[in-house]
Amino acid sequence: MRIGMRRGRAGALVAGLALMGSALAGEVIEEGIGTEYEQFDLVRVAGELEHPWSVAFLPDGGYLVTERTGALKHVRDGEVTTVDGVPGVVARGQGGLLDVSLHPGFAGNGLVYFTYVTGDSDQSYTALARGRLEDGALHEVEELFRQDRGGSNPGHFGSRLAWQADGTLLMTIGDRRQEDPAQDLASHTGSLVRLTEDGKAPADNPFADRDDAQPHIFAYGLRNSQGLVVDPADGTIWLTDHGPRGGDELNRIEAGGNYGWPVVSLGRDYRSEEPFGEARRDADMTDPVYEFLPTLAPSGLALVTADRFEAWQGNLLAGGLRAERILRIVIEDDEVVHMEELLHGKIGRIRDVREGPEGHVYVLTDHSDGGLYRLE
Amino acid sequence: MRIGMRRGRAGALVAGLALMGSALAGEVIEEGIGTEYEQFDLVRVAGELEHPWSVAFLPDGGYLVTERTGALKHVRDGEVTTVDGVPGVVARGQGGLLDVSLHPGFAGNGLVYFTYVTGDSDQSYTALARGRLEDGALHEVEELFRQDRGGSNPGHFGSRLAWQADGTLLMTIGDRRQEDPAQDLASHTGSLVRLTEDGKAPADNPFADRDDAQPHIFAYGLRNSQGLVVDPADGTIWLTDHGPRGGDELNRIEAGGNYGWPVVSLGRDYRSEEPFGEARRDADMTDPVYEFLPTLAPSGLALVTADRFEAWQGNLLAGGLRAERILRIVIEDDEVVHMEELLHGKIGRIRDVREGPEGHVYVLTDHSDGGLYRLE
Numbered sequence: 123m124r125i126g127m128r129r130g131r132a133g134a135l136v137a138g139l140a141l142m143g144s145a146l147a148g149e150v151i152e153e154g155i156g157t158e159y160e161q162f163d164l165v166r167v168a169g170e171l172e173h174p175w176s177v178a179f180l181p182d183g184g185y186l187v188t189e190r191t192g193a194l195k196h197v198r199d200g201e202v203t204t205v206d207g208v209p210g211v212v213a214r215g216q217g218g219l220l221d222v223s224l225h226p227g228f229a230g231n232g233l234v235y236f237t238y239v240t241g242d243s244d245q246s247y248t249a250l251a252r253g254r255l256e257d258g259a260l261h262e263v264e265e266l267f268r269q270d271r272g273g274s275n276p277g278h279f280g281s282r283l284a285w286q287a288d289g290t291l292l293m294t295i296g297d298r299r300q301e302d303p304a305q306d307l308a309s310h311t312g313s314l315v316r317l318t319e320d321g322k323a324p325a326d327n328p329f330a331d332r333d334d335a336q337p338h339i340f341a342y343g344l345r346n347s348q349g350l351v352v353d354p355a356d357g358t359i360w361l362t363d364h365g366p367r368g369g370d371e372l373n374r375i376e377a378g379g380n381y382g383w384p385v386v387s388l389g390r391d392y393r394s395e396e397p398f399g400e401a402r403r404d405a406d407m408t409d410p411v412y413e414f415l416p417t418l419a420p421s422g423l424a425l426v427t428a429d430r431f432e433a434w435q436g437n438l439l440a441g442g443l444r445a446e447r448i449l450r451i452v453i454e455d456d457e458v459v460h461m462e463e464l465l466h467g468k469i470g471r472i473r474d475v476r477e478g479p480e481g482h483v484y485v486l487t488d489h490s491d492g493g494l495y496r497l498e
Numbered sequence: 499m500r501i502g503m504r505r506g507r508a509g510a511l512v513a514g515l516a517l518m519g520s521a522l523a524g525e526v527i528e529e530g531i532g533t534e535y536e537q538f539d540l541v542r543v544a545g546e547l548e549h550p551w552s553v554a555f556l557p558d559g560g561y562l563v564t565e566r567t568g569a570l571k572h573v574r575d576g577e578v579t580t581v582d583g584v585p586g587v588v589a590r591g592q593g594g595l596l597d598v599s600l601h602p603g604f605a606g607n608g609l610v611y612f613t614y615v616t617g618d619s620d621q622s623y624t625a626l627a628r629g630r631l632e633d634g635a636l637h638e639v640e641e642l643f644r645q646d647r648g649g650s651n652p653g654h655f656g657s658r659l660a661w662q663a664d665g666t667l668l669m670t671i672g673d674r675r676q677e678d679p680a681q682d683l684a685s686h687t688g689s690l691v692r693l694t695e696d697g698k699a700p701a702d703n704p705f706a707d708r709d710d711a712q713p714h715i716f717a718y719g720l721r722n723s724q725g726l727v728v729d730p731a732d733g734t735i736w737l738t739d740h741g742p743r744g745g746d747e748l749n750r751i752e753a754g755g756n757y758g759w760p761v762v763s764l765g766r767d768y769r770s771e772e773p774f775g776e777a778r779r780d781a782d783m784t785d786p787v788y789e790f791l792p793t794l795a796p797s798g799l800a801l802v803t804a805d806r807f808e809a810w811q812g813n814l815l816a817g818g819l820r821a822e823r824i825l826r827i828v829i830e831d832d833e834v835v836h837m838e839e840l841l842h843g844k845i846g847r848i849r850d851v852r853e854g855p856e857g858h859v860y861v862l863t864d865h866s867d868g869g870l871y872r873l874e
Contacts (some may be wrong), residue, residue: 415837416825449792459790467843 215276266321430479591652642697802859
């Protein structure tokens with residue numbers, strides 16, 4: 123799994139600092155990894171992170187990293203410290219402390235948004251909170267949004283965040299392995315919600331005027347979406363969703379769209395390999411842009427916008443847990459026209475992929491001794 | 499690459515013989531490899547094969563293996579000997595001694611069919627010959643068919659063989675990196691030909707009555723097809739074709755079908771990543787059943803018919819050179835509904851995949867010290 127570690131160079135952390143003259147600290151794990159069009163060094167920014175789930179980039183060059191087990195970590199210059207003020211979470215199964223995202227105005231207001239599982243093990247809920255980061259701690263933490271229906275199953279929490287240019291915040295809500303509610307507009311279960319920065323339903327949400335629908339819902343029929351990115355150029359929303367065996371999907375999200383789960387699915391039952399759902403397609407529901415075969419088990423999703431990796435500009439980078447790789451995805455006219463595997467088998471299960479502020483690509487690995495890596 | 503070898507057990511060859519009470523000799527490389535639905539041991543039947551290309555199963559439990567460099571090997575009980583009587587071949591680039599296939603009546607007539615590159619390095623041709631196997635040598639070897647136009651480029655020879663139930667023999671002819679002729683019915687280049695057992699054009703071939711077409715052609719618009727299998731149950735022809743970057747295809751072949759190359763292709767130019775061909779699709783040409791993304795570089799193709807791997811019955815197994823894996827492909831109603839990776843990274847570049855006579859799966863690896871492996 124961790125072949126590259128044997129090749130790590132002691133002291134590279136300090137050397138890296140000196141050489142680059144910036145805060146880009148880290149230990150070079152492997153140099154000059156070749157790909158079809160780009161070559162990169164794989165650098166471990168921080169290790170010994172316990173099932174890290176998400177990373178956010180602070181303006182001063184540091185990082186905030188959530189650990190699923192409940193801690194929010196601050197990483198800077200290779201040092202990892204714990205951020206105080208995070209509420210208790212239900213760290214059970216796939217749940218715990220999940221996504222973290224800075225408010226677009228963070229430089230001025232210091233607001234950090236994060237998702238987590240709250241309640242108790244009998245009835246737990248995916249929730250969104252925010253706090254103000256100051257002196258290494260979160261202050262004035264408040265819960266902004268909580269899904270309406272809880273569940274006892276410790277899987278499928280969803281909860282990836284992405285800001286839109288209009289200042290609203292998108293958040294995925296998993297189906298908690300309760301299959302029917304994903305088609306039920308009266309419940310947040312199995313949906314993508316669109317919230318104001320205060321966690322309310324914006325008046326222009328697609329179902330805001332309906333009495334029988336939760337006004338927060340932006341799109342539905344989703345299973346467990348853990349990859350979400352908004353294209354800053356045109357606002358396109360890309361989302362990856364965990365299907366049952368064989369049904370992992372890349373979707374382009376439209377307001378009000380029904381993505382089919384569990385009525386329509388390209389996947390198969392885990393045990394019987396029989397088709398899942400009533401049909402593979404339905405004219406009233408939206409087909410995915412792509413179905414990942416073989417299974418990817420999609421996690422974080424990034425869009426390459428900078429020119430640091432010039433040949434990858436405009437491509438999506440989809441992390442895979444079970445697949446232990448990142449897929450570089452080239453899309454034209456809503457069709458996947460090319461794909462390349464990156465980092466396959468080098469660092470293990472990929473939990474998150476992000477484009478950093480200087481155009482580097484950052485990756486988190488989902489292990490008890492997981493790490494934050496940079497492709498540079 | 500060859501991680502498994504460290505786990506090989508000395509003496510397993512003899513032990514295997516004694517235990518199984520059959521000719522299934524081999525060295526167990528790894529036991530109990532888990533997959534979604536089946537578990538198998540990986541056994542090396544023979545090593546030290548020089549770029550083996552194809553394997554045929556003799557009725558006595560032995561194997562014939564072609565080495566691309568020009569030798570035909572006989573493997574039995576772990577011993578590898580050279581079969582005499584094979585004509586000289588132009589072993590250059592991707593060319594040399596390629597496929598081998600027994601006549602359906604081999605038990606009575608001893609006829610072995612094989613494909614190879616003949617001519618010289620300036621002008622070489624994919625050809626088909628047969629000989630009678632007796633006392634460890636081929637006798638009365640005769641060339642039965644040679645493609646009409648040669649080429650100097652040492653790539654894209656195609657040349658996979660598959661017998662149909664009517665006694666005709668299918669053979670793929672690569673495009674030799676000459677792109678236009680694949681659309682030219684007057685040339686065999688870039689096509690699938692259908693031959694009598696004597697290498698002639700059957701009268702019922704789709705273009706047999708046309709003056710402007712080669713009568714051997716059964717389907718065209720192909721690039722470099724190295725995977726070919728006929729379903730014994732219903733005669734369906736499955737073919738995998740090397741596309742340009744990103745355009746590897748799985749095709750279901752119909753008589754007279756045009757598979758588009760190079761006019762229509764889902765692939766991209768190797769260097770510019772610009773789309774290849776004039777369009778991605780054309781109503782007059784046949785779309786592939788599936789486009790492999792990321793690149794597979796498809797080699798041998800097998801169909802699981804036996805019940806030894808019961809959960810895989812009816813599935814295709816597609817070998818990958820660059821991808822260093824086998825894809826198990828589940829198809830329903832001409833749509834790929836599920837896929838699983840097998841042997842990824844365990845033995846290297848996969849050159850051929852075959853179902854053996856007792857329902858075992860056999861694999862050849864494309865290395866200078868390649869091997870013949872069995873999944874059992």
